[in-house]
Amino acid sequence: MKILEKSSLVWAPAALLLTPLAEAEVMEQTALMIIQQNMTTEMEMNFFPSNTLPAETTRTYTGNFSCSFEFDTETLQIEGFKFNGGTILISAYGLQCSDFITYPQPTNTQFTIVTKAPYLNVANGVIQLSPETRENSEGEVEFGDVDSEGQLTNSNYKYFASQGIYTTSFVIRGAAQDTLLINYNQGVNLLYKGTSTVDIREVSSTIYEKSVRAYLTIELDEDVVTTLQGRVAANNIDIIETEKGTIVANTGQFKVPTAYGNWATENDLNKPDPDDVNEAGIAYGILFALDLPADATSLPISTENTDAGPVTKIVLPEGGLLSPMAIEYTTELDNEDWPLLPTTYYLDGPDSLNLGATGEPSFGFPDGERCFVRFVTDLD
Known part of the structure; x- marks a missing residue:
């Protein structure tokens, strides 16, 4: 099941840092x-x-x-x-x-x-x-x-x-x-x-x-x-x-x-579908991956213009990503298919969104036309 980051679309794909594994239970x-x-x-x-x-x-x-x-x-x-x-x-x-x-x-x-x-x-x-x-x-x-x-x-x-x-x-x-x-x-x-x-x-x-x-x-x-x-x-x-x-x-x-089952229990949720969203419109699967509370109203994602073009940054949990993430992009919001962002634009390396990744990785945007990006995760 692919879970989308539904709260915002930004001008650049997201990236992660390298991988110490999340602490085991x-x-x-x-x-x-x-x-x-x-x-x-x-x-x-x-x-x-x-x-x-x-x-x-x-x-x-x-x-x-x-x-x-x-x-x-x-x-x-x-x-x-x-x-x-x-x-x-x-x-x-x-x-x-x-x-x-x-x-x-x-x-x-x-x-x-x-x-x-x-x-x-x-x-x-x-x-x-x-x-x-x-x-x-x-x-x-x-x-x-x-x-x-x-x-x-x-x-x-x-x-x-x-x-x-x-x-x-x-x-x-x-x-x-x-x-x-x-x-x-x-x-x-x-x-x-x-x-x-x-x-x-x-x-x-x-x-x-x-x-x-x-x-x-x-x-x-x-x-x-x-x-x-x-x-x-x-x-x-x-x-x-x-x-x-x-x-x-x-x-x-x-x-x-599972780790997701534990997270749901700790947040007083009864087996929520990872694609369901909270009151702020953020998918539970994304909140889990970032180890955020189920009632979070925003995500630690930001975009800024640089001399090299727009760059998107995401702040990963100190204990590491609980689920691997990826970035998809499109030039038109009404497109049904969003391809994966090429890892060339993962400014901190292609592993920066792997399971257990931490840090504040950054991502660039493809050159040319305007671009929309979104973060996704898969709990399967």
Whole structure:
């Protein structure tokens, strides 16, 4: 939608200065994230460093959790993120693998078959995790760091495992060795794993607001080496467990006001059409672009004669143009089509009316016949 400056026609086209972007607004949102359906990872277990007879399986992730995040309402860039708790359920799995291991003295056993059988002993066959943001030194939970790519800093987060018993055991020639046990029923803090990226994606938009969803994508590519303690040190066994896959969770849709929507609300207007005019006959879209109040009665535009001919000047907002502007001109007021003023007449450069431009740019008039100019903007 092109919005015209309707209050005045002047003898020269308008210009702007260069572009520091208008100051962004940061918004905080709290929402429930739901893990998408069919989120599984590939599990593998094998002896280290050999890999003779690995065992493979999958495990499934379900559940939902609350999170809060700070983001730029214009770019939708996430600037801070924290977990508020919730539940991630991970399906139980059982793996058993065998290999031939050569042991030194004193066992004097070679090519021994070793079996490692981890299992989860829980009523519902799942591990229950609660993702949490770590406290700072004052015991407060703050937003965790997010880099420019939207990736979370793992050290800011943890999992609290509150359900399940994870047991690892192995046998040498039928003799059970010492068992490794983690009892999640007693509550265990686990390291936050994977590479997590959080982003906000636009679903639809109007000039007043955007409908968006937030997504958390966890890329798992983990290798964990566990040393199983034999009854004698010579029987110790290193086993490597891997998990690879992608887990995706997302919020429902929520609304984010656009810059024009915020401006309208601040001016007590209910979704005004940008082409509508106030009592002084000035279009709301032009007032928004110049960051002026909705009841403004004039615009910061002036024209003067110079030795080089007439020049039009416009004073831009200190924080920068909220919407890019342009200048159109004509030699006859009754013309329906007004072409764009050639940038040759943008005396402060062709970028002087870009989004975020500030200063007091000036504009010249085409040589020859008389000329009328007008300022326009487009919120689409």
